[in-house]
Amino acid sequence: MNFEFTPEQQMLRAAVRAYAEAELAPAYRDRDTSGEFPFDVWRRLADMEITGLAVSEANGGNPGGYVAIGIVAEELARGDHSSAYLMLITPIVGELLDRWGTDRAKKDWLTRFLAGTSVISLAVTESSGGSDAAAMRMKAVATPDGYRLTGEKSGVTMTMAVDALIVFARAVVDGVDKGITAFLVPMDAPGVSRHPIDDMGARSIGRGIVAFDDVLVPVDYRLGEEGTGFREVMIGFDCTRVILALMSIGAAMKSIEETLEYARQRTSFGRPLAANQGVQFPLAEHHTKLEMARLYCYYALWLRDTGRPHTREAAACKWIGPELSVAAIHDCMILHGHYGWTRDLPLELRLRDVIGTEIADGTPQIAKSVVARELLGRGFVRLDGTVGR
Ligand SMILES: Cc1cc2nc3c(=O)[nH]c(=O)nc-3n(C[C@H](O)[C@H](O)[C@H](O)COP(=O)(O)OP(=O)(O)OC[C@H]3O[C@@H](n4cnc5c(N)ncnc54)[C@H](O)[C@@H]3O)c2cc1C
Structure with missing residues (x-):
């Protein structure tokens, strides 16, 4: 068993973190206010050969694997959770065009998708x-x-x-x-x-x-x-559900780091906030739960990378990751006092953004139904609520 990212994955992580901190985070609020789509980020991801991480070399990709896609999503979300949505289309659109695109579809669209000049x-x-x-x-x-x-x-x-x-x-x-x-x-x-x-x-x-x-x-x-589309989209969701979870966890972890720093600096009743167990414990609890969910996400992506079944794991990540992240960011707001509720800090923005990851690609109810179906057996519980044998 090896819990370390490979040297290539560590380099990718460091490069995306540096980019997210230096360029994405400062513009996160402005992008939310203007509603301007991050075309520049998409092109930058293409320059970094990230748009092709789920596309075969034969079709112009740079197949670095799903763990790598998760790393990029998590790191981007630390700087700008919205821009990290680009890591949802990277695998699902890339894979569909790579696997099923005709020569014409690949020539007309995959090339531009990989170059960061078309968004699909x-x-x-x-x-x-x-x-x-x-x-x-x-x-x-x-x-x-x-x-x-x-x-x-x-x-x-x-x-x-x-x-x-x-x-x-x-x-x-x-x-x-x-x-x-x-x-x-x-x-x-x-x-x-x-x-x-x-x-x-x-x-x-x-x-x-x-x-x-x-x-x-x-x-x-x-x-x-004809008739293969539903299966294909579900295979895609087995990836994007984990990516959504990692995006939310990236934003929540960044919020915890900021709150730890604030709790060290801010004083109340003559001592730092961080000296109180009432402040320490929620941070410790959220960090513990998020770290566990994060590891489970990378486990699910590793299963996908190694060609093993991962539908149950992906669905589990999908409901637990965003749920824990929303709770963590909410507590980070409270621990910042009134300041946490202002637009001067990114906490309210992250909270608004992360709630969307609870719903996208399947609500918690649907994700739990998938987990239950996998545990009880496909024939036993159907998603429409009927019970089979
Ligand atoms: C940020 C975001 C991005 C999205 N991106 C895309 C996208 O790119 N492309 C796209 O096609 N869609 C997208 N969606 C849509 C998303 O996939 C759907 O909103 C989601 O699947 C739920 O469908 P619905 O909104 O119609 O809710 P409904 O299906 O109407 O469900 C309403 C409520 O009932 C619950 N419910 C339904 N059935 C059951 C059941 N059997 N048991 C228990 N509870 C149940 C649901 O959990 C939910 O709480 C996005 C949504 C969001 C929020």
Whole structure:
């Protein structure tokens, strides 16, 4: 057993931490206020060869593995939790295009994605409900010219910034539903329209609603076979769920470090705040729990790197990481007194941002259902609540 990052991972960690501290953290508040998308960060990640960490060398990537992706996400989140969202698209979009992109899709989109000149995210959720993703309604009707997509996606990360979306819809061939299928849809395709959602956090990243009105998508832009989309997105979530947890933990750990420093400096009743067990214990408790969750996240990513099953571990990280992080940042605010509640400190901003990670890619209820299903057996508890044998 070896709990150390490799020398390459340590170098990556140091480089991203230095970048996050020097360049991201000072602009975190401004980005939240202006809502400006961090295109510069995406390009910088491309320069650092991070955008291709989940893409094979044959397709222009730099496959450094999932632990490396987690390291970058955690470190970016220490400086600017919103910018760390870019580490969600890095694996899921990169992998889908790498594995399933046709030569045309790779040439048109993967190259620009890796170069940091195109942003692409994923559209799964519909306004009728996101938890039961398998019940999605959007249709892609096969025609001699390609697929015609009609429907609406909601809650899509980076909606106003993306150049293309990987859209999941039911392929319908000769009137027969072939199942959920992934399609690459350029945002300038006729019939696509979008508008933003006014979120409480991750405001520089933004989310939105995208409508598809009889949008023609060439067969070359179908990613994988008809009916394989749901499985593919779930494989992707087994990674992004851990990344979301690490993002929240990065922001929470940074908040604890700042609070430790404040508790050393600030005095009350003639002694430092840090001299009180009432101040020490919450910090010790949060640090302990977060460190345990953090190790579990890297364990889950290591399982993925080594090709082992990790659905249960990823779902467990997904509910526990953000939950612990929200609680930790909240206590850090309290320990800063009234000052903690101001916009002068990043605590309220981190709290707003981190709450989003509780919901994205599956709420705590859904994550716990996945863990229970894995423990009890797939046939026993279904996500729709029915019990099988
Ligand atoms: C920051 C953020 C980023 C996101 N990014 C994307 C994105 O890029 N692309 C995308 O497609 N979507 C995205 N989403 C949407 C997200 O995936 C959905 O919001 C999420 O899956 C929940 O779906 P819903 O909002 O429709 O809630 P619903 O499914 O309507 O659920 C409402 C509530 O009921 C609970 N619930 C539902 N079913 C059960 C059950 N069986 N048992 C117990 N409780 C249940 C849920 O846990 C939840 O609390 C994002 C959301 C957020 C907040």
